[in-house]
Amino acid sequence: MLAISGCGSSADSGHSNKEVEVWVKDFHIKAPKHVPAGDVTFEMYNRGPDHHELIVIRDDGRRLPLRGDDLTVDEDGLGPAVAGALEPEPPGEHLVSMRLKRGDYWLICNMAGHYMGGMRTRVVAG
Numbered sequence: 171m172l173a174i175s176g177c178g179s180s181a182d183s184g185h186s187n188k189e190v191e192v193w194v195k196d197f198h199i200k201a202p203k204h205v206p207a208g209d210v211t212f213e214m215y216n217r218g219p220d221h222h223e224l225i226v227i228r229d230d231g232r233r234l235p236l237r238g239d240d241l242t243v244d245e246d247g248l249g250p251a252v253a254g255a256l257e258p259e260p261p262g263e264h265l266v267s268m269r270l271k272r273g274d275y276w277l278i279c280n281m282a283g284h285y286m287g288g289m290r291t292r293v294v295a296g
Contacts, residue, residue, distance in 0.1 A: 188211070204296065
């Protein structure tokens with residue numbers, strides 16, 4: 171079901187780019203617990219029915235800051251902790267590439283109510 175495979179290459183760096191499949195559906199994110207460090211492409215498969223986003227955030231051990239609605243993460247307060255993001259996307263396959271340092275990361279959907287509804291998971295890059 172979930173696979174990590176190394177293929178392709180990053181156009182800007184010339185390093186091997188690894189692919190990580192992430193499956194999203196209302197209030198669920200499925201991803202491998204361990205992902206490669208370095209150049210990574212997340213393949214988000216949105217199984218709908220709504221638009222979903224994928225935000226990859228380096229975990230510094232602190233709780234993610236919430237907006238005043240207490241339902242969504244305050245993305246403005248994250249600064250450089252955001253490694254990469256896909257904005258709200260319709261059902262289908264969507265790609266986003268980034269470079270991950272070794273460490274822990276959150277994968278979240280920050281659409282209204284989705285984060286607090288369970289659309290978050292932690293992964294370890296290494």
